Amino acid sequence: MDESAQMLDLEFDGELLIPHVNTVAYRQIYALEGWLRRICLTAWMGTFGASWSQHLEPNLHRKLEGMVRRNRQRLHLDAESNDDLIWQSTHHELLAMLTDASIATSVHSLTGSDQDFIRDAFDEVREIRNILAHNRALSRKSHEILESLISNLRQVIDTFRASILYGSSDILDDSDWMGRFLAEQLIGNDWSQFQAFVARKGDFVEYVTLPTAPFDKWPDAELLLKVFAEHLDNIVAFCLNKERDEFIILAPAILDDESHLDLCDKFSQNPQVWTDVPFTAQHPKFICSPKIWIYENQSPLKARTL
Known part of the structure; x- marks a missing residue:
């Protein structure tokens, strides 16, 4: 890559250089997690209905309820603040809920994939997600790796979309x-x-x-x-x-x-x-x-x- 092409990856914010790929990667992970949270909620509610959260692992359920209470203390920030437990979860907690054995049949029906595949593919995204969360600079190569990982989950998401958003009824x-x-x-x-x-x-x-x-x-x-x-x-x-x-x-x-x-x-x-x-x-x-x-x-x- 020549110097001029490399420069296209960076832009100034005052005196600070910002990697453009960081903003692109954050948007992609935001979308990816948004779809996986939807799959998770749909699978739990499709299996257990309105009482789905009562079937979560007890310690996890208590932890997420605590996060809901803390989230309500941020209402003055005027951000999206829904109390849904799945949207309170960290990457690790979301993965645990999405791969819980009690919703295995529903997840497979909605996505066409088994939970082991989703676990392995989503878990690999975690490292780049952590880099972004700590405001470390990504490179083009970092982004290429991320896109490859996301592509592994795209069929999972598209199958869900085809079923729930566009499927016949x-x-x-x-x-x-x-x-x-x-x-x-x-x-x-x-x-x-x-x-x-x-x-x-x-x-x-x-x-x-x-x-x-x-x-x-x-x-x-x-x-x-x-x-x-x-x-x-x-x-x-x-x-x-x-x-x-x-x-x-x-x-x-x-x-x-x-x-x-x-x-x-x-x-x-x-x-x-x-x-x-x-x-x-x-x-x-x-x-x-x-x-x-x-x-x-x-x-x-x-x-x-x-």
Whole structure:
């Protein structure tokens, strides 16, 4: 590499040189851990429902609960501060939860990979993550190593995305008690303003609202979290269409009937959770909440294979 090419890796911040690859690598690890935390939450909730955290190793559970309490002391910083235990975890703790034997079947179903593969691949990222956490400078070679490690996990993540965000589901009609209950709740509904249905996707139930005219609004992350606050323990995520006024509430099918009925009843009321503020302009502590996921209108995974 000649000197001019090497210089492109560095930029000045006043008198201090900053390696550009550090900022790129941090963004990649942020995204990687974000997806792995989602996989972890989905697997635990798909297996145990709302009580999933009670099945964690007791010492780990106590430690994470303590971190939640400390996290609440940082509210004045105005950062994303959700109480979800998985988002409190360190790299090591996340790896322990993701590879817990009690969710092995669910993890394999969601990712197509076994836990040993995920453990080995994710554990290798730890060293570079630690370098970044201590603000040590990376080089191009460091970044090439990181990208190779991340590529080992990309299929795991893409399989999860294909399944949960873009996988097919079966609409539940009057022959199913959940479909029948929603239909009863929507008697007299103005379908030009609220197009909704409930569907089954593997171990999960989806409460879906479709776009309606004039197609000029977005789901408001803050309003969703507030309106459904009493139901958040029963919700894996609110999945928001990146381009349209459409969202899906993803819940584990294993929930008890009363929890599903309460959630379906709240959903059927067509709560006003819309805004003219696009996702990129909404407050990060809401739109980046662990409960807020975003999906493309058309699967990018299908386009990639064409």
